[in-house]
Amino acid sequence: xxxNMPQLKLVNFSRLHKALADSAQALNEEINRLLPSQEGIxxxxxxxxxxxxxxxxxxxxxxxVMTAADIFSVSPSCAVNxxxxxxxxxxxxxxxDDLPSMDNSDLRRGKPSxxxxxxxxxxxxxxxxxxxxxxxxxxxxxxxxxxxxxxELIRRLSQAAGPYGMVGGQMLxxxxxxxxxxxxxxxxxxxxxxxxxxxxxxxxxxxxxxxPQPIRNALLAYAHDLGLAFQITDDLLDVxxxxxxxxxxxxxxxxxxxxxxxxxxxxxxxxxANILADQAISHLDVFDSSADLLRDxxxxxxxxxx
Amino acid sequence: xxxNMPQLKLVNFSRLHKALADSAQALNEEINRLLPSQEGIxxxxxxxxxxxxxxxxxxxxxxxVMTAADIFSVSPSCAVNxxxxxxxxxxxxxxxDDLPSMDNSDLRRGKPSxxxxxxxxxxxxxxxxxxxxxxxxxxxxxxxxxxxxxxELIRRLSQAAGPYGMVGGQMLxxxxxxxxxxxxxxxxxxxxxxxxxxxxxxxxxxxxxxxPQPIRNALLAYAHDLGLAFQITDDLLDVxxxxxxxxxxxxxxxxxxxxxxxxxxxxxxxxxANILADQAISHLDVFDSSADLLRDxxxxxxxxxx
Numbered sequence: 235x236x237x238n239m240p241q242l243k244l245v246n247f248s249r250l251h252k253a254l255a256d257s258a259q260a261l262n263e264e265i266n267r268l269l270p271s272q273e274g275i276x277x278x279x280x281x282x283x284x285x286x287x288x289x290x291x292x293x294x295x296x297x298x299v300m301t302a303a304d305i306f307s308v309s310p311s312c313a314v315n316x317x318x319x320x321x322x323x324x325x326x327x328x329x330x331d332d333l334p335s336m337d338n339s340d341l342r343r344g345k346p347s348x349x350x351x352x353x354x355x356x357x358x359x360x361x362x363x364x365x366x367x368x369x370x371x372x373x374x375x376x377x378x379x380x381x382x383x384x385x386e387l388i389r390r391l392s393q394a395a396g397p398y399g400m401v402g403g404q405m406l407x408x409x410x411x412x413x414x415x416x417x418x419x420x421x422x423x424x425x426x427x428x429x430x431x432x433x434x435x436x437x438x439x440x441x442x443x444x445x446p447q448p449i450r451n452a453l454l455a456y457a458h459d460l461g462l463a464f465q466i467t468d469d470l471l472d473v474x475x476x477x478x479x480x481x482x483x484x485x486x487x488x489x490x491x492x493x494x495x496x497x498x499x500x501x502x503x504x505x506x507a508n509i510l511a512d513q514a515i516s517h518l519d520v521f522d523s524s525a526d527l528l529r530d531x532x533x534x535x536x537x538x539x540x
Numbered sequence: 541x542x543x544n545m546p547q548l549k550l551v552n553f554s555r556l557h558k559a560l561a562d563s564a565q566a567l568n569e570e571i572n573r574l575l576p577s578q579e580g581i582x583x584x585x586x587x588x589x590x591x592x593x594x595x596x597x598x599x600x601x602x603x604x605v606m607t608a609a610d611i612f613s614v615s616p617s618c619a620v621n622x623x624x625x626x627x628x629x630x631x632x633x634x635x636x637d638d639l640p641s642m643d644n645s646d647l648r649r650g651k652p653s654x655x656x657x658x659x660x661x662x663x664x665x666x667x668x669x670x671x672x673x674x675x676x677x678x679x680x681x682x683x684x685x686x687x688x689x690x691x692e693l694i695r696r697l698s699q700a701a702g703p704y705g706m707v708g709g710q711m712l713x714x715x716x717x718x719x720x721x722x723x724x725x726x727x728x729x730x731x732x733x734x735x736x737x738x739x740x741x742x743x744x745x746x747x748x749x750x751x752p753q754p755i756r757n758a759l760l761a762y763a764h765d766l767g768l769a770f771q772i773t774d775d776l777l778d779v780x781x782x783x784x785x786x787x788x789x790x791x792x793x794x795x796x797x798x799x800x801x802x803x804x805x806x807x808x809x810x811x812x813a814n815i816l817a818d819q820a821i822s823h824l825d826v827f828d829s830s831a832d833l834l835r836d837x838x839x840x841x842x843x844x845x846x
Binding site for chain 2: 278279280314323330333336353354355356358363366369370372373374381382384385388389392393395396397398400402404406408409419508530
């Protein structure tokens with residue numbers, strides 16, 4: 235259990251950075267394999283999907299899938315397949331979130347967002363295509379030789395991403411504008427909007443490894459705390475960015491939306507993120523050093539500067 | 541094999557109408573069960589999904605699933621689950637197609653379309669929610685006790701609906717505006733845009749019944765011809781409607797798009813629809829009278845008046 239004060243940790247993140255870079259590269263190769271460029275008719279849709287999924291990004295969710303799977307000695311080629319499905323699905327949510335009628339964001343990861351680079355109709359279809367293709371990928375025997383494992387992955391991902399998960403969270407986010415929200419309500423919103431996919435990322439490794447339920451639960455608990463810590467830190471970085479005016483200011487449409495920082499204030503939010511990171515790490519006590527990268531990640535998440 | 545002249549058939553459609561009404565009722569009950577109304581937070585998203593999926597419609601795809609499954613003595617409770625998943629997915633495609641940046645249709649089945657009744661952001665999320673939930677439904681053991689069957693259903697549905705299927709067809713449809721198209725290109729577009737889901741509907745029954753591949757192929761061939769016959773008849777009815785000015789004229793944004801009628805002309809299009817219906821029926825020769833409803837449907841599809 236964590237105490238109430240954030241502990242000063244001296245973690246060397248070089249091992250983590252190497253692992254993050256390696257998994258990002260494996261992921262990009264997998265997406266390139268799964269979604270090759272096309273010529274002629276139909277090329278534009280595939281290009282818009284590639285544009286939206288091969289655009290950098292932290293690739294945290296794929297990293298979580300691959301790192302958690304590695305604890306259970308799952309073959310990397312299976313894990314990267316699941317990681318790609320999850321990342322394509324995550325990218326679909328960003329494409330649709332950026333649309334003019336949603337968050338109206340012109341930029342994504344420093345580049346024009348999909349509807350700016352292509353057009354709105356193409357962006358809607360690119361998102362639809364990425365989402366649908368994510369599920370197709372999980373049906374491949376390459377994901378796992380046992381169909382029961384494949385169907386379990388699809389069940390959990392569709393729950394995490396669907397109307398009672400991420401899409402529901404996005405709806406709450408839209409409805410949250412200019413409303414008074416409690417910290418409990420914002421936590422629920424963020425758990426749906428970003429936490430569910432984080433949870434799937436960690437659980438997927440355990441599902442691939444056919445781990446028993448208590449082990450799955452430990453990873454789920456880790457993921458939920460990690461997801462919240464990540465979101466709070468994002469909110470903190472957003473405030474710093476707009477205060478310093480060094481980076482792109484807060485996205486259009488975000489004004490008036492409740493965040494952890496707007497409700498808790500800077501100091502408490504920072505404290506809370508650290509507590510959550512400690513708590514996330516404590517859930518990994520059931521694992522030996524094979525989970526060390528996940529422990530490092532929890533610290534990194536709250537200490538990162540971008 | 542069909543000859544080149546449409547044959548005069550005297551089919552009594554009362555048996556078909558009864559079966560269509562029964563399957564539509566079972567489907568609505570299933571959607572109500574799967575997507576119950578909600579109160580409080582999150583209610584708006586679920587309402588928009590219910591609004592877009594419990595709004596009448598011919599329910600042809602669910603009928604095909606249930607009727608094809610019945611040939612293989614599949615339990616109706618399994619078949620209706622698959623039918624509901626397919627119909628929710630079909631409804632998602634209509635919600636997104638109607639959006640201002642796509643076909644910009646204010647009406648759907650005589651009622652305000654989802655983005656008009658709710659708003660654009662909600663309509664995008666309602667579509668995303670329906671699509672994602674469709675896959676979740678197929679993972680339920682209620683769909684089939686064998687996970688290999690469930691994963692095969694998901695594989696085929698995601699292929700039919702994805703970037704190399706329906707979404708790809710929708711993209712071609714957008715790109716087709718004001719271009720010269722050959723009959724071959726329009727056939728390919730329609731096969732992707734509507735044919736793939738028709739094909740899944742028929743194939744799903746055979747998958748649920750674990751039918752051998754040649755039997756699956758026969759149903760697929762039937763479905764492909766049926767889908768094209770359906771689309772040509774739709775085009776014919778659209779022209780009649782706009783000529784007679786009795787019904788809602790062609791949807792905004794449809795001008796300049798190639799159709800079977802704009803390329804073939806009225807007479808040849810009508811002939812072609814009839815030939816396709818005959819051809820569809822001939823693919824069912826491998827079945828006994830258990831496929832009679834499918835035979836009736838092929839005739840009805842081209843003889844209907846709305």
